[in-house]
Amino acid sequence: MAAILETIKEKCIRGKRVELMEEVKRALAEGIDAKTVMNDALIPAMSVVGEKYSSGEFFLPQMMLGARAMSEALAMLKPYLAQGTYEKKGKALVGTVAGDFHDIGKNIVKIMLEGGGYEVVDLGVDVSAEAFVNAVKTEAPQFILMSALITLTMDSMRKTILALESAGVRKQVLVGIGGAPVTQKFADEIGADFYGSDAHGAVEKCNQLLH
Amino acid sequence: MTIRRSGVTSGITKAQAGITFLPDSRRTEVALGDHLLLGAWKTGVGIKAVCGGRGKCGTCLVSVESAAEGALSPVTAEEADLLPRAGCGQIYRLACMAEVHGEVCVSVPPESQALKNSPRKPYTVTRVALAPAVAHLAIDVEPSSAGPPRALAARIVAALARADRRVASLPLATLAEFSRQPDFDSSARVTATLAHKRVIRLRAGEARGLYGLAIDIGTTSMVLFLCDLAKGEIVAVRTAGNPQAAYGEDVIGRMTCIQADIAMLATLQKRVIDELNRMIAEAAAEAGVSQEDIADAVVVGNPTMQHILLGINPEPLGRGPYLPVLAEGVEVEAASLGLDIIPGAPVFVLPMPAGYIGGDTLGAVLTRGPEFYRGNNLLVDIGTNGEIVLAKNGVLTAASCATGPVYEGAHIACGVRAAPGAIERVWVEPGGAIRWAAIPGEGERDRRPVGLCGSGVISAVTALVGAGLVGTDGAFASPDSHPRLRRSERTGQMEALLVPGIGSRTGRDLVFTQQDVRSVQLGKASLRAGIEILLREQGVSELDHIYLAGTFGNHLEPRDIVAIGMVPPVPVERIESIGNAAGDGARMALFNRRDRRRARRLAGEMRVVELANCAEFQDLFVACTELSAASAPQLGD
Numbered sequence: 075m076a077a078i079l080e081t082i083k084e085k086c087i088r089g090k091r092v093e094l095m096e097e098v099k100r101a102l103a104e105g106i107d108a109k110t111v112m113n114d115a116l117i118p119a120m121s122v123v124g125e126k127y128s129s130g131e132f133f134l135p136q137m138m139l140g141a142r143a144m145s146e147a148l149a150m151l152k153p154y155l156a157q158g159t160y161e162k163k164g165k166a167l168v169g170t171v172a173g174d175f176h177d178i179g180k181n182i183v184k185i186m187l188e189g190g191g192y193e194v195v196d197l198g199v200d201v202s203a204e205a206f207v208n209a210v211k212t213e214a215p216q217f218i219l220m221s222a223l224i225t226l227t228m229d230s231m232r233k234t235i236l237a238l239e240s241a242g243v244r245k246q247v248l249v250g251i252g253g254a255p256v257t258q259k260f261a262d263e264i265g266a267d268f269y270g271s272d273a274h275g276a277v278e279k280c281n282q283l284l285h
Numbered sequence: 286m287t288i289r290r291s292g293v294t295s296g297i298t299k300a301q302a303g304i305t306f307l308p309d310s311r312r313t314e315v316a317l318g319d320h321l322l323l324g325a326w327k328t329g330v331g332i333k334a335v336c337g338g339r340g341k342c343g344t345c346l347v348s349v350e351s352a353a354e355g356a357l358s359p360v361t362a363e364e365a366d367l368l369p370r371a372g373c374g375q376i377y378r379l380a381c382m383a384e385v386h387g388e389v390c391v392s393v394p395p396e397s398q399a400l401k402n403s404p405r406k407p408y409t410v411t412r413v414a415l416a417p418a419v420a421h422l423a424i425d426v427e428p429s430s431a432g433p434p435r436a437l438a439a440r441i442v443a444a445l446a447r448a449d450r451r452v453a454s455l456p457l458a459t460l461a462e463f464s465r466q467p468d469f470d471s472s473a474r475v476t477a478t479l480a481h482k483r484v485i486r487l488r489a490g491e492a493r494g495l496y497g498l499a500i501d502i503g504t505t506s507m508v509l510f511l512c513d514l515a516k517g518e519i520v521a522v523r524t525a526g527n528p529q530a531a532y533g534e535d536v537i538g539r540m541t542c543i544q545a546d547i548a549m550l551a552t553l554q555k556r557v558i559d560e561l562n563r564m565i566a567e568a569a570a571e572a573g574v575s576q577e578d579i580a581d582a583v584v585v586g587n588p589t590m591q592h593i594l595l596g597i598n599p600e601p602l603g604r605g606p607y608l609p610v611l612a613e614g615v616e617v618e619a620a621s622l623g624l625d626i627i628p629g630a631p632v633f634v635l636p637m638p639a640g641y642i643g644g645d646t647l648g649a650v651l652t653r654g655p656e657f658y659r660g661n662n663l664l665v666d667i668g669t670n671g672e673i674v675l676a677k678n679g680v681l682t683a684a685s686c687a688t689g690p691v692y693e694g695a696h697i698a699c700g701v702r703a704a705p706g707a708i709e710r711v712w713v714e715p716g717g718a719i720r721w722a723a724i725p726g727e728g729e730r731d732r733r734p735v736g737l738c739g740s741g742v743i744s745a746v747t748a749l750v751g752a753g754l755v756g757t758d759g760a761f762a763s764p765d766s767h768p769r770l771r772r773s774e775r776t777g778q779m780e781a782l783l784v785p786g787i788g789s790r791t792g793r794d795l796v797f798t799q800q801d802v803r804s805v806q807l808g809k810a811s812l813r814a815g816i817e818i819l820l821r822e823q824g825v826s827e828l829d830h831i832y833l834a835g836t837f838g839n840h841l842e843p844r845d846i847v848a849i850g851m852v853p854p855v856p857v858e859r860i861e862s863i864g865n866a867a868g869d870g871a872r873m874a875l876f877n878r879r880d881r882r883r884a885r886r887l888a889g890e891m892r893v894v895e896l897a898n899c900a901e902f903q904d905l906f907v908a909c910t911e912l913s914a915a916s917a918p919q920l921g922d
Contacts, residue, residue, distance in 0.1 A: 200605055
């Protein structure tokens with residue numbers, strides 16, 4: 075059993091989507107529990123992809139391919155996962171802030187979070203403070219992760235946090251921010267709960283804060 | 286950016302501290318707690334701050350010459366990460382992070398100085414049909430003794446009418462200026478200088494020379510051509526760094542500066558105009574031309590530069606949906622901008638097709654003749670942004686890609702501007718030795734390199750990939766595959782040692798890092814994905830020609846950019862560098878007023894594609910990071 079899980083993990087890290095699906099099918103046919111496949115092969119694989127990305131060994135294509143292979147495999151496993159066993163660690167809202175249309179970084183964070191076992195609601199790009207507030211009310215997430223890629227739109231992060239405060243929902247969520255121009259210092263200044271230096275870092279921070 | 290805002294706009298007078306910047310010995314005062322960089326901005330000391338002063342890039346490094354205990358805030362962990370390792374007894378700080386709490390003196394080392402020397406910006410001379418927007422007209426004014434007594438202005442208007450130029454009245458400024466000239470009312474022969482139907486100058490006697498200016502305001506550098514409008518010739522050229530660079534390296538940096546304090550808009554505008562006036566005076570002196578004979582000007586620039594020149598807040602250009610405040614081509618009088626030429630001279634600023642495609646791109650398109658409109662041709666202007674214009678059988682589509690300042694040597698560990706001492710070419714010999722060539726300095730004896738400029742960066746990537754030291758996925762080979770490959774102790778990332786510290790001017794190792802390769806990949810992927818989207822949208826599978834414009838485009842090896850897939854694979858002989866095409870386009874519009882109309886028409890016809898709205902952009906962008914000459918990049922299975 076260890077051997078096939080190892081193969082699944084390897085295929086997922088390498089982003090071999092088609093081969094990964096075959097291996098997952100084979101594992102299920104051999105009677106390996108879907109939950110084991112998820113917890114002992116897929117989730118560890120995503121964590122390796124994240125580490126390799128952070129160290130510079132992997133780049134966007136490898137990250138994207140790995141993440142896509144992973145989400146397809148997860149979708150295949152879903153029907154086999156008994157009710158209740160497919161528990162999510164937590165729920166997160168992701169979005170690029172008002173005035174900013176940069177999509178890719180936010181999407182990678184989304185994929186990494188999903189790979190890390192979170193339920194993710196993607197609010198898209200150019201998300202107004204109001205839209206974040208409304209989504210907090212309707213989705214009741216544990217986390218909000220905001221992305222900004224331009225210095226000029228970083229201010230929208232501050233405005234969103236202020237809007238959460240005036241709507242009285244600030245204490246219900248943990249706010250994380252990230253993106254190329256964003257720093258820990260800026261996070262401290264605007265009263266965000268945490269800063270993620272990259273997608274992998276963001277997921278790690280969420281994990282730490284859950285414990 | 287509250288830090289900066291609190292420093293700049295506070296109305297309350299706070300306690301001040303003085304900063305002296307070496308080597309220029311410029312002194313300024315800032316409020317306690319403000320950053321060194323703010324002081325540099327205030328005095329116009331040019332310090333590189335690629336990230337706009339956010340403590341991200343480490344380029345605003347200064348060395349502390351003297352500071353009392355506690356005069357500078359302690360080094361934070363974030364700052365320490367970006368500082369060079371301690372050594373040679375120097376204390377280094379980042380100007381954007383060190384807060385001033387007392388009198389200090391800092392020195393700005395050469396690698397941190399924002400560009401001062403004139404960049405290399407050649408130009409191409411194209412023959413144009415002369416039809417300037419301004420003209421001299423000799424008129425004969427009736428003497429005061431003839432006929433009923435009439436005021437001079439009325440007699441001039443009558444003389445103009447006899448010469449078939451009917452004007453209702455003379456502009457007051459023109460008349461008043463004329464009245465201050467010697468013998469203004471005793472000469473029968475008067476030369477009127479006309480811009481359209483407006484009399485912008487009157488002089489007693491025969492016509493003198495008629496000159497005009499073509500100006501290209503780049504984010505980094507500016508070019509000014511003084512032209513003889515009667516002969517259709519360039520009589521002097523001046524290039525200079527854009528002095529706004531002291532306030533932010535790129536357009537976003539400038540916008541950030543203005544966002545922090547709207548009063549900075551006027552400062553930035555004035556800086557550029559002062560510098561232009563200096564260039565005008567120099568050019569006029571060189572050519573033996575009087576500035577009073579300069580009657581016209583045409584300006585091109587990117588949207589931000591055009592906005593700032595006109596005193597318009599460029600902020601809306603910096604955030605989605607990236608709309609200009611003013612897109613139309615405008616004509617203003619020189620006096621309203623403060624340009625030292627004939628006060629009423631028209632200054633025509635080219636229209637901008639979109640918030641991220643400016644008059645400079647339009648100028649580049651203007652230079653293309655009929656061959657551009659036959660078949661499928663691509664014009665690429667590469668700078669901090671990459672503008673691309675596709676002409677498919679004469680139908681123009683354009684897009685702008687954020688290529689990043691990689692191509693100006695920024696965001697690169699050892700990146701520098703294209704100036705003497707910058708490595709512009711790197712190659713790996715068959716035996717494996719890594720070689721380089723730097724831009725020679727005039728009369729400089731020190732031949733040691735300072736760093737890599739944009740073309741050196743692209744050359745380095747091409748060479749490393751070609752030699753197998755970096756894979757087509759951008760990852761470095763293992764450290765034991767080549768003696769110059771190693772893992773950095775500080776960052777833990779792979780790097781190639783290009784020049785050991787002993788052979789470099791900074792005394793530090795010149796390296797090309799894993800992060801550098803990634804920056805190039807992002808920049809080139811953005812450009813290539815943009816090109817692919819235009820090609821796909823227009824159903825173009827093969828390009829006839831690629832024209833490379835802009836300083837950077839000028840110095841690239843077509844072979845290199847095809848090899849790493851920055852542009853689609855076309856035979857290298859069909860890739861042509863067209864120099865500073867934006868400036869050439871401005872000159873065409875100066876020599877021929879019909880080209881101004883053509884510019885307006887092109888701006889209206891050009892369809893601009895917003896790449897962020899294209900569903901396939903993300904996948905294409907990611908696929909285009911591959912460093913190979915693929916014809917249709919696609920994300921693997």
